Amino acid sequence: MSSDHEIYQIAAQLAAENKTPTVALIKARLSQSLPLARVIKGLQTWQNNPKIAETSKPEIKIQKNSNEKPFTLTDVELLIKQAIAPLQAEIELLKAKLSE
Structure with missing residues (x-):
């Protein structure tokens, strides 16, 4: 995810x-x-x-060639966190709309 999107x-x-x-x-x-x-x-x-x-699309960078270092558990956790962040934000927006 790009830092701007975050x-x-x-x-x-x-x-x-x-x-x-x-x-x-x-x-x-x-x-x-x-x-x-x-910021x-x-x-x-x-x-x-x-x-x-x-509307902005998050950027998730994936390892593309073998010259790059292999993923660590922290890298995978970060990718998961980045992937679910838009869903969490949408859930929070929907909760706020429902509570209105």
């Missing part, structure tokens, strides 16, 4: 939890540390288009 997903999750997405809240939930400027830009992009989390 930022959009986290912002959508926070909104679904009736929390105002902030840079600090997003940084706390990121799977990896990102530069502050990138700010991602949050601003999401604020201008909250549906971007639904």
Whole structure:
């Protein structure tokens, strides 16, 4: 998943939890540390288009040749986490809509 997509997903999750997405809240939930400027830009992009989390496609990189290092358990766990993040965000949005 691209880091921008992860930022959009986290912002959508926070909104679904009736929390105002902030840079600090997003940084706390990121799977990896990102530069502050990138988080700010991602949050601003999401604020201008909250549906971007639904429309942007996550990027999952798969090992393509034998010269690359083999997957570790942590790599597989990360790929799984990235794959289910959009589903979790959608569930949170649906829960928020149902509770309204």
